[in-house]
Amino acid sequence: MTDIIDSIRDSLFMDKFINELTVLEKENEGDKLSFVTDRINNLNKIVAFLKEPKQKKTEKLDVLELAEKFMYKKAWSKLPDIHKFNKLKEYMLSLTMEKDKRKELLKELVVLLKSKELRTSKYITYNQFEGKIEKIKVLICENKEWKVDMTEDKPKKKITDNKPKKKITKK
DSSP states (O other), X not given: OHHHHHXXXXXXXXXXXXXXXXXXXXXXSSOOOHHHHHHHHHHHHHHHHHHSOHHHHHHHHHHHHHHHHHHTSSOGGGSOHHHHHHHHHHHHHHSOSOHHHHHHHHHHHHHHHHTTSSSSTTSEEEETTTTEEEEETTEEEETTEEEEOOTTXXXXXXXXXXXXXXXXXXX
């Protein structure tokens, strides 16, 4: 029963793109607008993909899923910012807290990520083999209240004397 429903849904889905393609081709026969021709080319690709047998589609999707898994198997400092954002979001969803507080903390972490504070693995413990954040060192829970605190982990400035260095002279 579900196979029949799936095949009907797929054929209607494909018909939608085919109809849009035929309308665009008829309306723009004389005009060669770049955005319309781009849309026509993209629709042709979509229709060609939808006409392929299901087995080939699943093979392509499996390859894409595999490639996506390997994207996250890098060191934290090597991940692109969008992947870091996805991993921060995933980590925040794993914590038990109120939805509003989670959004607020995620915004704070994203601001820190954009300001390049969270780019290194200094503040984030990331397991690159599993592709998961294990701990965010600046995210602290005190008395069941979560907060982002960057003050504790910032390196302290060296206190130096203002004495001039001795000159070494050769004899």
